[in-house]
Amino acid sequence: MCSFLKKTEHPFRGHSKLFFAPALGYLLIFALFPLALSVYFSSPSLNFSSYIALFEFPELWRVILNTLIFSFGTASISTLLGLNLAILVDSMKRGRRALTLLGYLPYTIPFTASALIWTTIYDPIYGPLNYFLSLLSLPRLNWLGNPSLQIYSATIVSVWSSVPLAFIICLAALRSVQEQIREAAQVDGMGAWHYYTSVALPMSKGAILTAFLMTLIIAFGNFDLPYILNSGYAYSMATLPFLVWFEIFYQNEVAQGLAAGVLLTAFVSVFSILLIRVTTRGGGNFRRRVSLFFRVPDFVFKALVYVVSFVTLVFLLFPVYWMALIATRAQSLDFVNPPLLLPLKLDLSPFVQTAQQAAPYVVTSLAVSLVAMAITVLLASPAAYSVSRFNTKWLLNLSIYLYALPSASFVFGLYFIFYKLNALNTWLALMISAPIFTVPFSTWILSNFLSSLPRHYEEAASVDGYSPFRSFYEIVLPLIRPGLLATMLISFIVSWHLLLVPLVLSQTPYEFNFPPTGSLTVTIFATYFDPNSLGSSVGYNVWPQLASAGVILSLPVIALALYTQEYLLKGLNFATKG
Amino acid sequence: MSLVLKRVGKSFGKTQVLKDVSIEVEKGELFSIVGPSGSGKTTLLRIIAGLVKQDEGNVYIEGKLVDEHEPAKRNVGMVFQNYALYPNKSVLENIASPLLVKGVPKSEAFQEAEALAQKLEISNLLDRYPSEISGGQQQRVALARALIKKPALFLLDEPLSNLDAQLRFSARKFVKSVQKEFGITTIYVTHDQSEALSISDRIAVMNRGVVLQVGSPREVYENPKDEFVASFLGSPPLNLIEMQPDGEKTKPITLPFPLPKGKKITVGIRPESIVLGSGPNRARVSAVEYAGRESVVYLDLDGVELRCLSQKEVSVGAEVCFEVVKRGVFLFEENGTSIPWPQ
Numbered sequence: 001m002c003s004f005l006k007k008t009e010h011p012f013r014g015h016s017k018l019f020f021a022p023a024l025g026y027l028l029i030f031a032l033f034p035l036a037l038s039v040y041f042s043s044p045s046l047n048f049s050s051y052i053a054l055f056e057f058p059e060l061w062r063v064i065l066n067t068l069i070f071s072f073g074t075a076s077i078s079t080l081l082g083l084n085l086a087i088l089v090d091s092m093k094r095g096r097r098a099l100t101l102l103g104y105l106p107y108t109i110p111f112t113a114s115a116l117i118w119t120t121i122y123d124p125i126y127g128p129l130n131y132f133l134s135l136l137s138l139p140r141l142n143w144l145g146n147p148s149l150q151i152y153s154a155t156i157v158s159v160w161s162s163v164p165l166a167f168i169i170c171l172a173a174l175r176s177v178q179e180q181i182r183e184a185a186q187v188d189g190m191g192a193w194h195y196y197t198s199v200a201l202p203m204s205k206g207a208i209l210t211a212f213l214m215t216l217i218i219a220f221g222n223f224d225l226p227y228i229l230n231s232g233y234a235y236s237m238a239t240l241p242f243l244v245w246f247e248i249f250y251q252n253e254v255a256q257g258l259a260a261g262v263l264l265t266a267f268v269s270v271f272s273i274l275l276i277r278v279t280t281r282g283g284g285n286f287r288r289r290v291s292l293f294f295r296v297p298d299f300v301f302k303a304l305v306y307v308v309s310f311v312t313l314v315f316l317l318f319p320v321y322w323m324a325l326i327a328t329r330a331q332s333l334d335f336v337n338p339p340l341l342l343p344l345k346l347d348l349s350p351f352v353q354t355a356q357q358a359a360p361y362v363v364t365s366l367a368v369s370l371v372a373m374a375i376t377v378l379l380a381s382p383a384a385y386s387v388s389r390f391n392t393k394w395l396l397n398l399s400i401y402l403y404a405l406p407s408a409s410f411v412f413g414l415y416f417i418f419y420k421l422n423a424l425n426t427w428l429a430l431m432i433s434a435p436i437f438t439v440p441f442s443t444w445i446l447s448n449f450l451s452s453l454p455r456h457y458e459e460a461a462s463v464d465g466y467s468p469f470r471s472f473y474e475i476v477l478p479l480i481r482p483g484l485l486a487t488m489l490i491s492f493i494v495s496w497h498l499l500l501v502p503l504v505l506s507q508t509p510y511e512f513n514f515p516p517t518g519s520l521t522v523t524i525f526a527t528y529f530d531p532n533s534l535g536s537s538v539g540y541n542v543w544p545q546l547a548s549a550g551v552i553l554s555l556p557v558i559a560l561a562l563y564t565q566e567y568l569l570k571g572l573n574f575a576t577k578g
Numbered sequence: 579m580s581l582v583l584k585r586v587g588k589s590f591g592k593t594q595v596l597k598d599v600s601i602e603v604e605k606g607e608l609f610s611i612v613g614p615s616g617s618g619k620t621t622l623l624r625i626i627a628g629l630v631k632q633d634e635g636n637v638y639i640e641g642k643l644v645d646e647h648e649p650a651k652r653n654v655g656m657v658f659q660n661y662a663l664y665p666n667k668s669v670l671e672n673i674a675s676p677l678l679v680k681g682v683p684k685s686e687a688f689q690e691a692e693a694l695a696q697k698l699e700i701s702n703l704l705d706r707y708p709s710e711i712s713g714g715q716q717q718r719v720a721l722a723r724a725l726i727k728k729p730a731l732f733l734l735d736e737p738l739s740n741l742d743a744q745l746r747f748s749a750r751k752f753v754k755s756v757q758k759e760f761g762i763t764t765i766y767v768t769h770d771q772s773e774a775l776s777i778s779d780r781i782a783v784m785n786r787g788v789v790l791q792v793g794s795p796r797e798v799y800e801n802p803k804d805e806f807v808a809s810f811l812g813s814p815p816l817n818l819i820e821m822q823p824d825g826e827k828t829k830p831i832t833l834p835f836p837l838p839k840g841k842k843i844t845v846g847i848r849p850e851s852i853v854l855g856s857g858p859n860r861a862r863v864s865a866v867e868y869a870g871r872e873s874v875v876y877l878d879l880d881g882v883e884l885r886c887l888s889q890k891e892v893s894v895g896a897e898v899c900f901e902v903v904k905r906g907v908f909l910f911e912e913n914g915t916s917i918p919w920p921q
Binding site: 178181183184185186188194203295 | 624627628629648649650651654655656658659660661662663664665666667675676679680681723724
C-alpha cells in the first residue's frame with residue numbers, strides 16, 4: 001500500500017546507472033550491435049537489391065505462410081491445451097504436484113532432442129504414430145515427407161514443446177486466485193463451469209494472453225525444430241528463421257538471407273511490443289462487461305476437462321517414454337512392424353557407446369552453460385534491481401524485447417564479430433553469446449521477484465549506513481535467493497539447449513586440451529544421428545544412438561528440474577506478478 | 579433452533595482443533611464466537627458453512643441435518659474476512675451472482691440486487707468494481723451478496739478486522755442494525771472481545787478448540803466460568819493475583835471478604851473494581867497511560883503489578899491507597915475453574 005511513495009524516492013537512487021550499466025553495456029555490444037550489423041549487411045550499398053530479390057523470390061510467400069501456420073498454430077493449440085490442463089490441476093485436491101511435474105516435463109527437453117525423437121515417431125513404416133492411426137482404421141501418413149503435410153507435422157512437435165510453458169503460466173494464474181474467493185464462489189453455489197468462466201478465467205486473462213504471446217514468439221523465432229525436422233531442406237517446410245540460416249550459411253546468399261532476417265525481426269517486434277504491453281501493464285484491470293451466463297452442466301464440463309487433459313498428458317508423455325524406450329534397446333527391436341511399445345530386453349550398449357562419443361561435446365556444453373549462468377547472474381541481478389527500484393522501465397522493455405528477438409535475427413552479426421576477433425570455434429565465443437538470451441530473460445524474471453520484495457529492508461540499510469552495493473549484495477540478494485536460483489537454472493537450461501549459435505560459430509569438437517580448442521556442443525552432436533542432417537556421420541537410421549543422444553541431451557536438465565521444481569516453477573511464473 | 583452443533587470435533591493431521599463443540603443458536607439471534615487466534619473459531623464457522631467437513635458430530639440448520647450438504651445447499655450466506663468480492667465483476671454483478679448462479683433470470687436478479695443495495699445505502703456504487711471502492715463500501719457489498727439469497731444463516735468471519743479503527747465503530751453498528759432489520763440468525767466470529775460484547779445477543783468463548791462458556795455478554799463478563807474467560811474478556815485485562823494459602827491474613831492484597839481456607843487460590847480483579855482514594859491497601863504508582871476519558875494506572879503492590887482506572891490525575895511515584903469492591907472480583911482454583919465466594 002505504499003504506492004504513494006514514488007519510485008524515485010529510493011534511498012540509493014543516485015546510483016541507478018551503476019546497477020544497470022554492466023548489463024546494458026554487454027547487451028549493446030553483443031545483442032544490439034550484431035543486430036545492427038545484420039541489418040546493415042542486408043543492404044550495405046543502400047540500394048535494397050537484396051530486399052527486391054527477396055520479395056521476388058517465389059517461395060517467400062510460402063515460407064511466410066508456413067511461419068504463420070507454425071507460430072499461430074503452436075500458440076493457439078498449446079495455450080488451449082495448457083489452460084485445460086491447468087484447470088484440471090487447479091481443481092484437484094490432491095496430487096497437484098505430481099501432475100504439474102508430468103505436465104512440464106517436455107519443457108525440460110531441448111528442441112533438438114524433441115525434433116529428433118519425433119522423427120522416429122513420425123517414421124512412415126516403423127513409427128508408432130502411424131501404427132496408432134492404423135489401429136483407429138485411419139490412413140497412415142507420410143508426416144515429414146508429404147510437402148502439404150510437413151508444416152503441420154512440425155507444428156504438432158512445436159505444440160508438444162510449448163504446452164508445458166502455457167500450462168505453467170496458466171496454472172500459476174489460476175492458483176493465485178485467493179482461497180477466500182474460491183470459498184465465496186462455493187457458498188454462492190457456483191459449480192466448476194461458473195467458477196472458471198465467470199471468475200477464475202476472467203481474473204487470469206492477462207496470464208492467458210501472456211501464455212499465448214510467449215508461445216507465439218518462441219515458435220515464430222524457432223530455428224531448431226524446422227531445421228531438424230526438415231530433412232530435405234525443402235521450402236515446403238521452411239519457416240523464416242530457417243530461411244535466414246539457409247540463405248546465409250548454406251546457399252551463401254548473405255544479403256538476401258539478412259533481408260529475410262530483417263523481415264523476421266519486424267514480425268517479432270510487433271509481437272514483442274504486444275507482450276511488453278500485456279506483461280508490464282500491471283494487475284488490477286479486471287473490467288469485463290459481458291457476463292457469460294449460459295450454462296454447461298458441471299458434469300459435462302468436468303468430463304470435457306478430464307478427457308482433453310488425459311489426451312494431452314498421453315501426447316506429452318508418450319514421446320518421453322518412447323525416447324527412453326528406444327535408447328535402451330537393441331536396434332533390431334526398433335525396425336519391426338507393428339512397433340514394439342513395451343520394454344522387452346534392456347540393452348544399454350548403444351547408450352554407453354553414444355555417451356562415450358558424446359564426452360567432448362558434453363564438456364563444451366557444460367563449460368559454456370556454467371559460465372553463461374555465472375555471467376547472467378552477475379549482469380542481470382543488478383539490472384533487475386535497477387528496473388524494480390529506480391524505475392528504469394525502458395530497461396525492462398528492452399529486456400523483454402531482446403528475449404523475444406530470435407537468434408536468427410542477429411546471428412550473422414555475431415558470426416561477423418567473432419570472425420573479426422578470430423574467435424570462431426572457441427568456447428569463449430559461445431560463453432559470450434549464450435547470455436544474450438539469458439541476461440534479458442533473467443532481468444525480467446528477477447525484476448518480478450524484486451518488485452514483490454518490500455523496500456523497507458533497503459531503507460533500513462540506508463539508515464544504518466550501508467553503501468548501495470553492500471546493501472544490494474548483503475541484504476537484497478540473499479532475500480531473493482529463490483529468484484536467483486530460478487534464473488540460474490533457466491540460464492543453464494537455455495544455454496544448454498542452444499543450437500543455431502553453435503551451428504554457426506563452432507566447427508570442431510573439443511580436444512581435451514588447454515587452452516581449449518574446438519567448441520561443438522552436445523546439441524550439434526545429437527543432430528549427427530539424424531542421417532539427413534548437416535555433417536551427419538550415419539548413413540541410415542540408428543534409433544538407439546539417436547535416442548541415446550536425446551537422453552544425454554535431456555538428462556542433466558530433467559535431473560536439475562526435478563530436483564529444483566519449486567524454484568523453476570516460481571521463476572516461470574512471470575506472467576502473474578504480485 | 580436455527581443452528582444446532584452436536585459434539586463437533588475436527589483434527590488437522592495430528593493437531594486437534596475442535597473438541598466436542600455443542601452449540602444451539604435461536605432464530606434471529608446474533609451469536610458471536612470469540613477467542614484468541616488458534617482457538618478454532620474460524621474452523622468452526624467453516625464447518626457450519628460446509629467449507630470444511632468435521633470429523634465427528636453433526637450440524638443441523640433449521641432442524642435439518644446438513645453434514646452431507648455442499649455449502650451451496652446449506653442455505654447460508656457468508657461474509658469473508660477480506661470480503662472476497664469477485665474483482666472482475668461490478669458491484670451489481672457481485673451482489674446478484676448468487677441468484678444468477680441459481681438460474682434466476684438476469685433482469686429479476688438485478689432488480690433484487692438493486693433493491694437490496696438501496697437498503698444498504700450502496701446504490702450509487704452499482705456500476706463500480708471492487709478495486710474502485712473503499713474497504714467500508716466493500717464490506718457492505720459483501721453483506722449484500724451474502725443476504726441476497728435470504729439465507730437461513732448469516733455467517734460473518736472477522737468482518738470488521740480489515741477496517742480502520744474509526745470505521746470499525748460505525749460498521750459494527752451498521753452490521754447490528756442490518757441483522758435486526760432482516761431478523762436473520764447470525765454467527766459472528768471475532769477475536770476482538772469488545773466487539774463481541776457490544777454487538778451480540780449471546781457469545782461463546784472458545785480456547786484451544788473447546789467452548790468454555792456460552793451466555794449473554796453480561797452473564798459471561800460478570801460471571802465467568804473460569805480464569806481464561808475472565809481474563810480474555812475486558813480491557814484493560816483482569817488482574818490475577820496468587821494468594822497465600824494461609825487463610826485469615828490475605829496477602830499480598832486485602833480483600834473485603836474472607837477467602838476459602840486451605841486452598842491455593844488465584845484472585846481475579848477487574849481493573850474497574852480497584853477504587854483509588856482510600857482503603858486498606860497501599861501501593862506505589864509505577865506508570866500511567868493517559869487515554870482521554872480516563873487513565874490506566876499501574877500500581878506496584880509489593881512487587882505485584884495491578885492495573886486500574888482513574889479519572890483523576892495521578893502522578894508516577896506517588897503512594898496511593900485503594901480498596902477492592904466485591905463486584906468484579908473472582909476466585910479461581912488451581913485448575914482455573916471459578917469458585918463461589920464462601921458464604
